[in-house]
Amino acid sequence: MSWDLSNNRVAFKIVQLLTLLVILALPWLLGGQLLELQLVVFVVTLCALLSSLSQGISGLRIPLILALSLSGYVLVQWANPAFVQEWQTGLRVWSLVPVDHITWLPSSIDSDFTDASPLRFLLFFLPAVFVSLALFGYRSKGTETLVLTLISVNSALIGLVGLIQLNLESRSTLGLFQAVDEGMNLFYATFLYKNQAAAFLNLGMAASFVGFFLSARNSQSRRSNPSWIFLILAGVLLIGVVFSRSRFGFVCSLIVLFSFVPLAMKQLRQSAISKKWMAFVSAFMAIVVLGGGTYLFNTKGTKHLKTLSTEITEDFSFKQRQLAYKSELRMFAEKTIYGWGAGNFRHGFRRFQDMESEREQIRNNYMERHELNFFWQHAHNDYLEWLIELGVVGTLILFSIPGYFFWIIFKSKLWKDPVPLMLLTGLGSTMVHGLIDFPFRNPAVLVTWLALLAVIARLCEPKGTK
Numbered sequence: 001m002s003w004d005l006s007n008n009r010v011a012f013k014i015v016q017l018l019t020l021l022v023i024l025a026l027p028w029l030l031g032g033q034l035l036e037l038q039l040v041v042f043v044v045t046l047c048a049l050l051s052s053l054s055q056g057i058s059g060l061r062i063p064l065i066l067a068l069s070l071s072g073y074v075l076v077q078w079a080n081p082a083f084v085q086e087w088q089t090g091l092r093v094w095s096l097v098p099v100d101h102i103t104w105l106p107s108s109i110d111s112d113f114t115d116a117s118p119l120r121f122l123l124f125f126l127p128a129v130f131v132s133l134a135l136f137g138y139r140s141k142g143t144e145t146l147v148l149t150l151i152s153v154n155s156a157l158i159g160l161v162g163l164i165q166l167n168l169e170s171r172s173t174l175g176l177f178q179a180v181d182e183g184m185n186l187f188y189a190t191f192l193y194k195n196q197a198a199a200f201l202n203l204g205m206a207a208s209f210v211g212f213f214l215s216a217r218n219s220q221s222r223r224s225n226p227s228w229i230f231l232i233l234a235g236v237l238l239i240g241v242v243f244s245r246s247r248f249g250f251v252c253s254l255i256v257l258f259s260f261v262p263l264a265m266k267q268l269r270q271s272a273i274s275k276k277w278m279a280f281v282s283a284f285m286a287i288v289v290l291g292g293g294t295y296l297f298n299t300k301g302t303k304h305l306k307t308l309s310t311e312i313t314e315d316f317s318f319k320q321r322q323l324a325y326k327s328e329l330r331m332f333a334e335k336t337i338y339g340w341g342a343g344n345f346r347h348g349f350r351r352f353q354d355m356e357s358e359r360e361q362i363r364n365n366y367m368e369r370h371e372l373n374f375f376w377q378h379a380h381n382d383y384l385e386w387l388i389e390l391g392v393v394g395t396l397i398l399f400s401i402p403g404y405f406f407w408i409i410f411k412s413k414l415w416k417d418p419v420p421l422m423l424l425t426g427l428g429s430t431m432v433h434g435l436i437d438f439p440f441r442n443p444a445v446l447v448t449w450l451a452l453l454a455v456i457a458r459l460c461e462p463k464g465t466k
Contacts, residue, residue, distance in 0.1 A: 015138045016146075018048035019131050023147070023451055024154050027200060030177060031191045032443030035114055038123050041443070045130035052137040060137045063404050067129050070397045071122055073106060073390070074342045078118035082107035085347060096351055106394065108341025109348055116377075121342035121389075124443055129401060132450035136405070136457055144455045145214060148207045151448060155204020156233040159240030162189030162197065166243055188244040191442070198249025199430050199439035201237045202256055203448050206426020208234035209260045213419050234260075248436055252429040259425040263418040321380050321436065327352040328379050332388045339391030346377045348388075378441060382434035385441075402450065405457040412460040420456045427453060 022045055026032035032041060053060065083096040101107050111117045135147065161174070165188075172178050173190055191197035211230035241253040331340070331352045340348045353376065379385035386395045409415045415424065430439055430449055439445045 014051040015048050015134050016143065018044055018051070019134050019451070020147070020150060022048075022127065022131055023447060024150060026444040026447055027154065027158055028174075028190050030173065031193075031196060031200075031445070032447070033192065035120075035123075038120075038127070038443065041127045042123055045127040045134070048134040049130040049137075052134040055138055060133050063129075063133055063136075063401055066397065066401045066404065067126065067133075070394070070401065071126065073394050073397055074118045074122055077106045077108040077338070077341045077394075080105050080107045081110035081341075083348070084110040094347075094350065096348065106338040106341075106391065109344040111341075111344060111347050116343035116346055118342040118344075124441075125398075125446070128443070128446040128450045131447050132405070132454040135451055136454040144458055147451060147455055148210050148214070151204055151452070152208040152211050152230060152233050155201055156208070156236045156240075158189045158197075159201050159204070159237045162240050163236075163243060165189065188246075189240070191444070193442070194244045195246045195249055195433070195437045196439050196442040196445055198241045198244045198246035199252070199433050199437075200442070200445050200448060201241045201244070202249065202253050202429050202433075203426050203445070203452060205234050205237040205241070205253060206256050206423055206429070207452065208237060209256070209264075209426075210419050210422050212264070213422065248433060252433045255429045255432065256426055260422060263422055266418060323354060324376055324380065325384070327354050328381070328384055328388060332384065335388075335391060337391050337393055339387070339389050339394055342389050342394070345379055345385050345389050349376050349379075378438040380437055382438050382440045385438065402453055405453045408457045409460045414460040415456070417459075420459050423452055423456045427456075 022041055026037075026041065029037055032038065057064070080101050081099060082101045084099055085094045086097045087094045096109065099110070108118050113119050135143065164170075165173075173187060173192075186192070186194050188194040188197040191200065208230045212227050212234070215227040215230060238253055238257065241249050328349065331349060379388065383395075386398060390398060409420065409424070415421060427449060430445065433439050440449070
């Protein structure tokens with residue numbers, strides 16, 4: 001048998017298997033945050049992209065140039081450190097010591113590759129770009145539906161794992177990883193951080209609603225109608241978001257849910273589905289939102305659900321982030337154009353952190369235990385963190401990669417169709433979540449987000465180009 005990569009069928013199978021493997025496996029492997037896993041994923045996704053490119057490069061030329069430009073920019077930062085870290089004996093703190101560097105070029109903080117550095121940033125970010133380009137580059141009918149279906153089912157299974165762990169009061173992930181010790185008891189399901197878990201489940205919920213739309217469209221040509229399965233998956237995911245204890249994640253899930261209702265009504269009318277189906281949709285959503293919520297408030301999860309009603313302005317986490325944002329803006333102002341170096345926020349922020357104000361205004365057990373060695377690993381605002389690390393120049397290059405897909409989507413009137421519009425709402429919920437947290441710093445969330453963006457772009461392309 002000849003395995004010629006110019007053969008469409010062989011290339012399709014390679015791209016499909018590799019991209020699906022990454023999309024489905026990352027959420028189960030602690031969100032893909034382990035270094036060893038990121039190395040493997042980088043190689044696998046690069047192979048998927050190369051297989052896709054064997055079909056032609058014309059449609060991928062612009063995003064490839066943008067990805068290479070970002071890589072070159074980050075590599076210049078890495079090769080041109082402006083500071084080295086000087087550790088203070090006996091404390092988990094450090095100071096930054098300036099070193100000679102080329103001042104007119106982008107620079108960084110000299111840091112360990114295994115911790116956070118420009119190289120680690122590329123290892124984390126590029127696989128998500130490779131997956132999106134591989135999905136977008138291969139011209140095959142049915143790939144989009146397959147990706148959406150698998151994301152829906154996969155995310156619902158992870159949501160179920162979270163619900164089971166919650167009822168069992170588990171202290172580990174799948175009985176293998178002691179998440180309590182590694183994640184300060186903030187884990188949910190297979191994610192070390194509950195807010196990132198909620199962001200991923202919201203993406204899965206949007207994909208499930210799209211699966212409902214696609215099934216409803218094809219129902220007249222089939223004897224069976226599997227639309228109800230996708231609604232059940234969406235219901236499981238909504239419940240999973242609630243029990244993740246991510247308050248803003250729950251708010252973002254409502255964005256997805258309330259966008260689905262009018263789109264569903266429009267879709268059902270256009271598809272000439274019977275009134276029974278419209279009644280079923282309304283009843284199902286009512287059961288999930290009202291009946292399911294009432295039942296869950298009477299289970300062991302009550303203590304977690306009550307956190308959703310906490311007055312956010314009185315919450316210590318909210319106050320702490322307000323103080324941190326002020327310090328982060330000062331950090332950004334010092335290196336506005338080129339930034340401090342990809343992945344280097346955690347190494348440089350201590351220089352600007354107002355620890356005295358945090359200790360005086362924030363009272364909680366964690367701060368009292370850690371005192372002087374408390375530091376921020378992330379800005380709790382993805383956009384601000386990108387600006388701090390990459391500067392205005394690097395951030396514009398980074399944003400131009402998804403921006404290219406958005407340009408393809410919005411130049412076509414097809415994005416107004418319920419399927420791409422529902423997916424756009426799901427992506428938008430994650431973007432809103434990124435304003436007060438760091439969902440895009442999780443590989444599984446980033447890969448899924450960019451994969452769905454590529455799927456939307458493919459759906460919105462003229463049919464003759466697919």
